[in-house]
Amino acid sequence: MPDLIVRNLEPELIEALKQRAARNGKSAEMEHRTILREVLLAIKKRPLIEVLRTIPNVGSDADFERQQSTQQVPDVFV
Template identity: 55%
Template sequence: MANLIVRNIDDAIVAALKQRASRNGVSAEAEHRKILAQVLLQPAKKSFAEVLALMPNVGQDSDFERVQDDITDDVFA
């Protein structure tokens, strides 16, 4: 395991880290490790184009055409 030293951290960030660690019942160091792992080791999010490319072909465009109802003005009179 490597060691990581982070210098010049704003006092407000340190206070927030300590508060969060206290709420979770762990040390500030343990909370710091957890935050780093959550942010850096989560799977990368797919782009909109990638999500669209993963969608299956489920029919023809005509299957999804919008049908306009015939509404006359006298319905709202």
């Protein structure tokens, strides 16, 4: 099986991984594999509608309507 080396991780990220691994009774390496598997394989299995439902409601369509400008564009930009 191929190896994966991840460099230049922030110390707090490594510490969080170690703590999560300890809570789950795993080594940091095994926990890292578990996280990668859960995240990367879960994306493939989730239906699009489920992903779309996780997007927060940020307003109505009217909030994003394009405003027509009445200003003239200077000749420099034409």
